[in-house]
Amino acid sequence: MRSMSLPSSRTRGRPARLDRARTVQTALDLLNESGLDALTMRRLAQAMDVQAGALYRYFAAKQDLLTAMAEHMVDGIADAAGPTGEGDWSERTARLARALRTALLAHRDGARVFAGTHATGPNTLGFADSLVGVLREAGFGDGDAARALYSVANFTVGHTLEEQAALAPGETGSVEGATLREAVTAGTYPHLAATLPVLTSTDFTAHFEFGLRLLLDGLRAVRT
Amino acid sequence: MRSMSLPSSRTRGRPARLDRARTVQTALDLLNESGLDALTMRRLAQAMDVQAGALYRYFAAKQDLLTAMAEHMVDGIADAAGPTGEGDWSERTARLARALRTALLAHRDGARVFAGTHATGPNTLGFADSLVGVLREAGFGDGDAARALYSVANFTVGHTLEEQAALAPGETGSVEGATLREAVTAGTYPHLAATLPVLTSTDFTAHFEFGLRLLLDGLRAVRT
DNA sequence: ACCTGAACACCGTTCAAGT
DNA sequence: ACCTGAACACCGTTCAAGT
Numbered sequence: 001m002r003s004m005s006l007p008s009s010r011t012r013g014r015p016a017r018l019d020r021a022r023t024v025q026t027a028l029d030l031l032n033e034s035g036l037d038a039l040t041m042r043r044l045a046q047a048m049d050v051q052a053g054a055l056y057r058y059f060a061a062k063q064d065l066l067t068a069m070a071e072h073m074v075d076g077i078a079d080a081a082g083p084t085g086e087g088d089w090s091e092r093t094a095r096l097a098r099a100l101r102t103a104l105l106a107h108r109d110g111a112r113v114f115a116g117t118h119a120t121g122p123n124t125l126g127f128a129d130s131l132v133g134v135l136r137e138a139g140f141g142d143g144d145a146a147r148a149l150y151s152v153a154n155f156t157v158g159h160t161l162e163e164q165a166a167l168a169p170g171e172t173g174s175v176e177g178a179t180l181r182e183a184v185t186a187g188t189y190p191h192l193a194a195t196l197p198v199l200t201s202t203d204f205t206a207h208f209e210f211g212l213r214l215l216l217d218g219l220r221a222v223r224t
Numbered sequence: 225m226r227s228m229s230l231p232s233s234r235t236r237g238r239p240a241r242l243d244r245a246r247t248v249q250t251a252l253d254l255l256n257e258s259g260l261d262a263l264t265m266r267r268l269a270q271a272m273d274v275q276a277g278a279l280y281r282y283f284a285a286k287q288d289l290l291t292a293m294a295e296h297m298v299d300g301i302a303d304a305a306g307p308t309g310e311g312d313w314s315e316r317t318a319r320l321a322r323a324l325r326t327a328l329l330a331h332r333d334g335a336r337v338f339a340g341t342h343a344t345g346p347n348t349l350g351f352a353d354s355l356v357g358v359l360r361e362a363g364f365g366d367g368d369a370a371r372a373l374y375s376v377a378n379f380t381v382g383h384t385l386e387e388q389a390a391l392a393p394g395e396t397g398s399v400e401g402a403t404l405r406e407a408v409t410a411g412t413y414p415h416l417a418a419t420l421p422v423l424t425s426t427d428f429t430a431h432f433e434f435g436l437r438l439l440l441d442g443l444r445a446v447r448t
Numbered sequence: 449a450c451c452t453g454a455a456c457a458c459c460g461t462t463c464a465a466g467t
Numbered sequence: 468a469c470c471t472g473a474a475c476a477c478c479g480t481t482c483a484a485g486t
Contacts, residue, residue: 016469041460053462054470062460115339115385120403125413133415144434145415146422150386151379151435158382159374161339179344189349191357191369198370210368211375214442221441240450265479277481278451286479452485459478466471 024068036109070114071121074103078126089138090216096131104160111160163204248292260333294338295345298327302350313362314440320355328384335384387428
């Protein structure tokens with residue numbers, strides 16, 4: 001057969017079993033199945049039918065793989081702003097923040113992976129440019145727009161980190177309900193006792209929307 | 225001697241070289257010297273002139289040690305609210321948020337340690353009770369006060385995580401200045417290009433105060 | 449009661465050697 | 468060019484045995 005006797009000029013030898021894209025995809029699948037702590041280079045190699053050392057031809061270190069995973073996770077979120085005119089600046093900023101949270105939630109330990117790396121790929125930079133763009137076009141100054149990006153991004157990542165930690169196996173509720181309830185019933189922490197139903201609520205979307213609204217209302221006040 | 229034949233009921237045998245308090249303190253010292261990645265049970269044991277296995281008489285797992293470290297880091301921050309009447313609710317809340325950030329900044333990788341654990345000791349709960357108390361006494365509803373705690377805490381931890389990551393060895397600036405500058409000069413990301421001076425600024429206090437102000441202004445709007 | 453010594457079951461990373 | 472095999476220098480954790 002021609003395909004055996006005349007290998008294509010680009011790919012002499014056997015076709016590579018590995019490449020960056022396939023490795024990142026397999027790593028994200030493994031992350032979803034087993035979580036970040038179980039994502040080892042050896043297990044990933046096993047899932048790709050290869051020895052662990054082979055991965056280092058494509059990623060200089062595990063950290064680089066994690067960064068590529070983080071970048072892949074936030075693919076497309078820049079588009080959440082929508083076209084100019086579709087909603088005012090606060091609604092468009094809210095959509096971007098929600099898209100970031102949703103992207104992180106889409107993968108087990110997604111926020112931990114994202115927070116633990118410093119992705120500077122087109123998806124991450126595109127998101128940043130989009131958010132800053134929405135605010136600049138709405139009349140915000142360059143300084144305020146840049147700082148607003150940090151505020152929204154840091155709050156969103158911080159929130160989702162907590163959210164995924166609370167939802168992880170072994171966690172009762174948002175602040176480990178059992179321990180809280182004990183300490184609180186003992187009479188200390190009267191204010192926590194009074195707000196216990198909300199504190200132990202697992203409606204994280206409501207918590208997120210509350211904080212997001214604070215930031216947007218705050219931005220509205222800054223704008224004038 | 226009586227002390228040999230009649231060992232005190234609490235401390236027979238040689239005095240223990242280890243105890244929780246001394247171990248946590250040594251671990252925090254080691255953290256400051258070498259960072260979280262270098263803080264291993266074996267190195268900590270070495271610093272205490274003991275075998276690694278001995279640590280497990282006081283901490284069931286490394287995670288428990290890290291939780292105790294996190295709790296110790298935020299000792300006293302609840303007091304930052306000050307007595308009732310010393311500043312209005314927004315100033316008292318700001319002081320609490322700043323105290324949290326300062327406490328995390330006081331230890332290398334402090335935010336990573338705090339975010340990676342779920343301390344429920346008196347320092348952490350005291351801080352939470354204090355912040356919720358400030359808002360409830362100012363007339364905020366229980367639900368809003370509880371959610372405001374999450375917003376402020378998640379933003380503060382998220383911000384400090386970024387701040388300490390940016391300050392870590394090997395990082396140029398806030399968003400890896402070099403890579404950003406390249407991508408930005410290429411013409412893509414026009415909004416990032418325009419705001420580059422602020423984005424790459426290392427004045428993290430200004431960034432933090434901006435976000436904190438957004439949250440407090442947002443809370444002011446919610447209050448009415 | 450408190451700690452040692454030694455083991456168990458792993459890690460990330462490197463690199464000569466094979467094909 | 469791409470991957471194997473094997474090693475290096477570690478990890479967290481457990482637990483019989485010593486004192």
